[in-house]
Every structure is written in structure tokens, then in C-alpha cells.
Amino acid sequence: MFLFLPQGVVLRQSQEPKEVWGYVQVRSKAHMFWWLYYANHPTKDFTELPLILWLQGGPGASGCGFGNFEEIGPLDKEMKPRNTTWLQAASILFVDNPVGTGFSYVDDCSLFAKNLTTVVSDMMVFLGEFFRCRTEFQTVPFYIFSESYGGKMAAGIALELHEAVQKGTIKCNFMGTALGDSWISPLDSVLSWGPYLYSTSLLDDNGLAEVTAVAKEIMDAINKNQYGLATELWGKAEGVIEENTDNVNFYNIMTKEVPEMKSNEQENLHLIGLYQRHVKNMHKDSLNELMNGPIRKKLKIIPDCVKWGGQSRDVFENMAEDFMKPVIYIVDQLLAANVNVTVYNGQLDLIVDTMGQEAWIRKLKWPNLDQFSQQRWKALYVSPESTETAAFHKAYENFAFFWILKAGHMVNNILLGVPSDQGEMALKMVRMVTQQQH
Structure with a gap:
């Protein structure tokens, strides 16, 4: 079933983008919500610009909510225009996936995705329906951009x-x-x-030893294919880091996390902590009120029984066994198939720090890895007039890397009021990746 309703089309003024939204039933009783904004360029039609699918992380964080209103959509959560919206460079398709995320929902709790295979097959159903119904996008250059766990999903x-x-x-x-x-x-x-925090003076020798010890526990679990245990130990490792760093923020080391009250539930406390830190964090009160209030009224198609983010914890917990599994081999397959792959990373991110990204890249079996590695990176500036280095960039054939300076986990977002927003650089990167700018 593919749902397009007349009230899903909004075109108020020429400056504002046309938008459509709807649901796709990707499996029986599993419904995926999507929201499309047409590109908003002063001189170019949307057919002259690419289409970007945006995939949020978590798993369980909402692209239609967080990605849209906190990062790259036309409006921020105060409903004010965003100067660095990616709509200046592309049409954007937000999808709440896996099913159960955001406004997506399942009618039966057995239908939550438990692994990447199901996430991918659901998205194939969605994309097949989308391009079949929106024929105007069949020839437009199409890119998948992602963040955090969304990157693992994007690869598959x-x-x-x-x-x-x-x-x-x-x-x-x-x-x-x-x-x-x-x-x-x-x-x-x-x-x-551990090494990253130690090198930035956020751990001392004792702290480094503690973080290294729990990291080795995680490594042992992964080496034994005990992925559920590895996820639990990952939660333990984050607790060790918080204790040693006075609650450093995993999304931006220049700030700190405000500790949550401990849960009284007799469940896996590490898993609850992970959910609160990495998914619930993206359902803050102001965004939650926006999505379940004015946005819900605007959309008009959200079932009464569905609350935005209401099933997000279920999404996260059902994917716990899959969470720590690597997908380096999929990136290798993409490169071998001559698919263009770009990696971009924020300098101040801890949860997926740049050192870790470079480590897995060194493990690629891609035959051209040596040539890529030998390339010298080039400094990037947000404009010809700027003298401040905003990023570094390196590329060889169909693989590219952007090191985004002064950015955290969300490259296009001011996290907790920290003025590290690199929206202009992120927009420049989008134009470079989509071959609109060199």
C-alpha cells in the first residue's frame, strides 16, 4: 500500500519547498512513514538537483523528526528557516526506519527488525514503491546520506x-x-x-587503564561472536568513561552529559542506559511536543494509536544482538562494485571518533587502499574569503573521506548549545559529494 493524500502536498509560497508524505506498508502490519521535501533552489528546478535519502541512527531515532528539525530540514524546531538546510543543494527524503521509529509503527510486537537483513529488505520495499510512484525522481541522481547507526544501515x-x-x-x-x-x-x-580521550586530556593514566580493560572485554565478546554480551559491555564501557571524565558528552567532547536518574526497572541497566543516551536523547521534550502536537496535526494521517517515538525503545532493544556486528565487508563490496562511498566524521565526536573510523578503513581489502592512503589531504574552507580551515578532504577513485573540524557527532547540528555547528561546511560537503562543487 502506498499512500499519497492531497493534504500531503503543501506549497505556500515560492520560497518554501513543496512537500509530500505518507506511509508504505513494507510487511503485513509493518508501516513505514516518509516525508519528502523538493529542493528549494533560486534558479534550478528540483529535476536539476539530486535526491538525498537521509537515514538517522539509534537505531530508533527519527529522521523525520530529529534529522529534519534538528539538522538539515528547511525549518528548525522553533519553526524558523534554517540557513544551512540541505534543500539548497538537493531534494531530501526522510524515512523513519527501522519500522517502529518516529511515526513508523508495527501492529504486532513480533515484527520489529532484529537485524540488518530485515532493515535492508524493508527499505527495498519502500524504495521500490517510492520510485514506482514518484516517477519524476527515477532519473534524478540519488544518494543515501546517513549518520551514526544509520551509516551501518546505509551500507547494507x-x-x-x-x-x-x-x-x-x-x-x-x-x-x-x-x-x-x-x-x-x-x-x-x-x-x-581510551587513546582519543587520553590524547585530549580527558583521561589520566588510571582512567585510560580502566577504559582499556573494559574495551578488551568487549573485544573478547566480539571475537567469540557473543554480540548481545558485547552490547551490554558497551553500555558498561560508557559508564566507565563517564565516571572518569565527569560525564563527557559522547556526541561532542567539548561539553558534558547531564546524568539521567537511574532506572528502578529490574532489567538490563546497561541496555536502558544506552537507549537513554543514544535514542531517548533525540526525543527531547521540545521536539517531542512539536512532533506529537503541531506536526501531527499538519500531517493528518498519523493513526490515533501512534505516538511519535512511542516504539523507539522497542526498536533499539530488538536490534541489540545486531548492534555490535561490523559491516566493513559491505563497504568493501560497495567499493568493488564501483559504488561511490564517502566517509565523513566530526572532529569532536567520541562515540564514533575519527581514530576509530581510520582504523576500520585500514582494514579494507579494496585494492586501491594504498593509493588512497598515499594521497595528501587538502584543506577546505567554507568560502573563498574564509581563512579558517573547516575540514580536510582526501579522495581516490570511488572512495572519499572528509574530516570535519570543530564538529561533533551531528555535523550539521548545534548540540546542547555548543557553538560547533558546521552547517556551512556540511552543505559544501554535500555539494562536493553530489558533484555540484569541487
């Missing part, structure tokens, strides 16, 4: 989509994927936490 979706396009089962002009602060190799991230 990109490979499956590439194969579907080759077979002719989905008609679209797929051009590549961009993995932002992405959870591609959880172990490489975990092993780099």
Missing part, C-alpha cells in the same frame, strides 16, 4: 539497491552513499575511545 541498503538497479527491479539513478560518523566497525570505535 546501498549494496542491495545497487544490485536491484542492476537487475532492473528498482528504477532509479543511484550514485552513491555517504557514511557520517557511522557505526561501521563498533570494535574499532570502542578500542579508540
